[in-house]
Amino acid sequence: MALTPSNKLSKGTKAPNFTLPNVVTGNAVSLEEIKGKKGTVVLFICNHCPFVIHINPLLVALANEYQAKGIGFVAISSNDVENYPQDAPDLMKIHAEENNYSFPYLYDETQQVAKEYDAACTPDVYVFDKELKLYYHGQLDNSRPGNGIPSTGNNIKSILENLGQAKLYLGEEKPSVGCGIKWK
Structure with missing residues (x-):
């Protein structure tokens, strides 16, 4: 597993539609x-x-808390399923159900959406404001598998609180890191 950071995307960038x-x-x-x-x-x-897998419980908790506060959530898998069959849509469905995803889990078969977002890794986290302009792009928190730091989501929670209150976020944006997207 190669550690891959997210790419830099300028604040204010409009979310590509899909x-x-x-x-x-x-x-x-x-x-x-x-x-x-x-x-x-x-x-x-x-x-x-x-x-x-490390952050799945946190993703579910965040979505459950912040969807009720007017923030939409969606997850997208863009991995090449020929070479990574464990990411195939039928297994994605099982994964979403077993993890109690309260948000849609979408399959990007052509990888076009990942390319339009310049997504690089899993997880890659984008937060857009109510006008779908990029508000934040980076990590959920400092926790990683095996580093002993609990996954609290403190970084992303403060960002979502600011967003919900229509406040600017001027804090640091540390890139997300994870497995590289499996390109075809």
Whole structure:
């Protein structure tokens, strides 16, 4: 597993629109449909990455707390399923159900959405404001598998609180790190 950091994306960048299949329901879901009144979190994740597995409970807790506060959540998997069959849509569905995802888990078969977001790793975390302009792009917190730091989400919680209160976030943006997206 090669440690890959997220790419830099300028604040204010407009979220690229997408319509992708939700692996749980089978229905197509667009960014417009899932965006929150106060903001939207777009996560690039996958089933097998130890960095994602490490934060799954935190992702679920964050989504459950902040969806109720007007912030939409969506997760997208863009991995090449020919070479990484554990990330195939049927297994994504099982993964979402076993982890109690309260947010859509979408499959980016062509990898076009990941390219438009310049996503690099799993997890790759993007937070957009109510106008779908980039508010934050970086890590959830300092916890990593095996480093002994608990996954609290303190970084992202303060960001989501500021976003919910329509305050600017002027703090540091540390890149997310994880497994590189498995490109075709």
